[in-house]
Amino acid sequence: MDLPLIVYSPEEYIETSTGNKVYKKASIYGSQNIVLSGKCVLQKDCILRGDLAPIRMGKFGIIGENSVIRPSFKNFINKGPQGSFIHVKIGDHVFIGKSCIIMAGQISSYCHIGDGAILGQSCVLKECCEVQAEAVIAPDSVFPPFSLIGGNPARVIGSTAPCTADMMIEATQEYYENFVPKTSARAALM
Amino acid sequence: MASLYQSDRNKYECSCGAWDSLGLLYFCRHCSVTRCSSCVLVELDCFLCQNCLESAPVTEARLKKNRCFACNFCPFCATVLTKKTCVNSGNTFLSCGVCRWSTRDAGIPDQSKTTTDWPMPENPLSKRLNEISGHFKDLETREKARKEKDTTKRRTNFGGFDASKFSDRFGVQKMIQARKKAIETPASTVESHVATADVPALPDDVFESTAAIQLPLNVINKQPLVEETTLLPVRLPLKGRKAIRCRKCEHHLLKLDYSPNAINYKISAFARNTIPEIRLSRGVELVVGQQSSILLTLLNHSENGMQIILTPDADDSAFEIVTESIDITLSPLDAADVLLGAEESKYSAASSSSSSNIVFQRRNRVGIRLDLCPKVDFKCLPLSLKFKNIHTTAKLETSADWKMVKVRVGLDK
Numbered sequence: 181m182d183l184p185l186i187v188y189s190p191e192e193y194i195e196t197s198t199g200n201k202v203y204k205k206a207s208i209y210g211s212q213n214i215v216l217s218g219k220c221v222l223q224k225d226c227i228l229r230g231d232l233a234p235i236r237m238g239k240f241g242i243i244g245e246n247s248v249i250r251p252s253f254k255n256f257i258n259k260g261p262q263g264s265f266i267h268v269k270i271g272d273h274v275f276i277g278k279s280c281i282i283m284a285g286q287i288s289s290y291c292h293i294g295d296g297a298i299l300g301q302s303c304v305l306k307e308c309c310e311v312q313a314e315a316v317i318a319p320d321s322v323f324p325p326f327s328l329i330g331g332n333p334a335r336v337i338g339s340t341a342p343c344t345a346d347m348m349i350e351a352t353q354e355y356y357e358n359f360v361p362k363t364s365a366r367a368a369l370m
Numbered sequence: 371m372a373s374l375y376q377s378d379r380n381k382y383e384c385s386c387g388a389w390d391s392l393g394l395l396y397f398c399r400h401c402s403v404t405r406c407s408s409c410v411l412v413e414l415d416c417f418l419c420q421n422c423l424e425s426a427p428v429t430e431a432r433l434k435k436n437r438c439f440a441c442n443f444c445p446f447c448a449t450v451l452t453k454k455t456c457v458n459s460g461n462t463f464l465s466c467g468v469c470r471w472s473t474r475d476a477g478i479p480d481q482s483k484t485t486t487d488w489p490m491p492e493n494p495l496s497k498r499l500n501e502i503s504g505h506f507k508d509l510e511t512r513e514k515a516r517k518e519k520d521t522t523k524r525r526t527n528f529g530g531f532d533a534s535k536f537s538d539r540f541g542v543q544k545m546i547q548a549r550k551k552a553i554e555t556p557a558s559t560v561e562s563h564v565a566t567a568d569v570p571a572l573p574d575d576v577f578e579s580t581a582a583i584q585l586p587l588n589v590i591n592k593q594p595l596v597e598e599t600t601l602l603p604v605r606l607p608l609k610g611r612k613a614i615r616c617r618k619c620e621h622h623l624l625k626l627d628y629s630p631n632a633i634n635y636k637i638s639a640f641a642r643n644t645i646p647e648i649r650l651s652r653g654v655e656l657v658v659g660q661q662s663s664i665l666l667t668l669l670n671h672s673e674n675g676m677q678i679i680l681t682p683d684a685d686d687s688a689f690e691i692v693t694e695s696i697d698i699t700l701s702p703l704d705a706a707d708v709l710l711g712a713e714e715s716k717y718s719a720a721s722s723s724s725s726s727n728i729v730f731q732r733r734n735r736v737g738i739r740l741d742l743c744p745k746v747d748f749k750c751l752p753l754s755l756k757f758k759n760i761h762t763t764a765k766l767e768t769s770a771d772w773k774m775v776k777v778r779v780g781l782d783k
């Protein structure tokens with residue numbers, strides 16, 4: 181099935197010069213610490229905690245409604261008992277669904293995170309992984325490329341298609357193009 | 371990805387007769403046919419640990435019994451254990467992030483910070499098992515030596531010279547000596563098992579204690595000889611990375627780069643890059659006995675233009691065909707167009723005989739309307755897709771032939 185056309189009202193979203201479409205009332209803290217590489221979509225009521233640690237997002241990143249990105253806290257034993265928050269690195273063409281809680285350390289390119297998934301503290305997803313909806317990933321876990329991850333506690337339950345990278349490029353680009361303001365020509369066709 | 375586009379609802383027919391979604395099919399350009407997971411040869415490229423992503427060559431993996439010595443998983447919930455450091459002593463222990471089980475619960479002492487291979491309990495029978503496997507290896511070499519002796523031709527006469535006086539230039543003498551030694555030394559012996567009448571009685575509490583029963587299967591599988599009550603960390607099994615070859619011509623269809631973390635392909639022959647993809651544009655409402663239309667999108671993911679003839683399959687009696695066939699040409703995929711947000715492709719395409727059925731045309735995709743009249747309620751639409759793409763053959767000088775692939779489009783909600 182084709183991705184649906186999503187029409188938003190231009191008063192609610194702001195489009196930056198690099199093509200990012202950001203919900204105006206989204207809770208984005210520490211915006212000086214947040215880097216969006218362009219053509220990202222930050223939807224309604226998502227929360228980005230850039231005040232804790234830097235968040236970096238690649239191009240064509242989609243963050244669904246009510247999702248939270250929160251850097252995780254790590255204790256470093258050789259630096260004394262106090263720890264620090266670690267960076268969140270998100271690659272290109274990453275799709276994060278609705279109501280997700282992301283405390284990951286790294287989400288590599290071409291990953292798809294299903295609705296309502298919870299990614300535990302400083303976990304690492306390598307390229308082309310798919311996290312099924314409602315999966316709960318344990319803290320500090322690592323997943324190799326092309327893993328299909330599901331369940332609670334989440335584990336590798338299969339592998340994604342070998343052409344996942346191509347499919348994710350197409351999907352995120354199409355999602356971005358179909359996310360249009362009411363005033364656009366494409367919305368008028370509806 | 372598969373779930374975003376619900377691409378598992380549309381199945382394509384492979385050359386072997388199986389049906390699979392387009393993302394899982396390959397196209398062999400040397401044979402000019404599609405291949406699916408059940409009609410290819412799969413070979414193991416390398417082994418890697420799924421937690422530390424360390425790769426191991428085949429011999430090393432075999433030596434380690436396909437397990438990573440550095441990573442362990444929880445015996446209760448199979449989550450990978452994380453190394454925690456004790457603040458006071460600086461020693462480490464393993465702990466589960468999900469169920470909070472730790473190696474301290476199992477009574478395993480904390481290890482020093484530098485330990486990478488977490489200690490594993492010794493199998494109480496390992497000495498005996500090594501003895502037996504050694505004995506069988508010995509028997510194997512003897513049998514091999516005897517077989518070689520029988521098959522190689524015996525030359526007794528070296529033209530009147532004594533062969534032993536020549537220097538052993540080619541190592542033949544050495545080989546013969548080694549063979550002789552293997553045959554002449556007496557075979558190693560191992561004690562055979564002796565039947566005994568002295569069997570210990572079954573303890574009375576065996577039916578009341580539940581400890582042994584509740585062990586997860588993966589623990590029983592890995593540690594069958596461990597005392598019932600102590601759960602121990604289990605070493606993580608290694609994962610094999612696959613390379614795929616065509617069954618007939620044995621050309622590679624899929625091969626990743628050397629690095630175990632790589633996602634770039636040295637060779638990739640996805641059917642998606644050769645065969646046009648077909649997708650439902652939106653959900654369909656079919657009413658029996660009334661003419662309805664199904665909106666489909668055809669996409670060309672290849673680097674070449676593609677000519678397509680789409681026909682509904684007539685041998686299905688579930689519906690009456692209204693649209694006989696649709697003939698279109700699809701432009702190739704151009705990544706630059708997408709980045710610039712161009713609506714039209716720079717390639718001139720729109721040459722079609724049945725333009726009334728074309729809903730939209732946008733870059734490498736065309737939206738079409740297929741009219742039909744359902745006789746009964748049906749859940750899947752059979753289509754024949756004829757396409758002409760220069761990419762379907764490996765030969766350079768020949769022009770493209772028409773290829774045909776059958777598709778079933780799932781109409782369920």
Ligand SMILES: [Zn+2]
Binds near residue numbers: 388404406
């Ligand atoms: Zn097949």
Ligand SMILES: [Zn+2]
Binds near residue numbers: 421422438440441
């Ligand atoms: Zn490992």
Ligand SMILES: [Zn+2]
Binds near residue numbers: 466
């Ligand atoms: Zn556990």
Ligand SMILES: [Zn+2]
Binds near residue numbers: 401
């Ligand atoms: Zn072949």
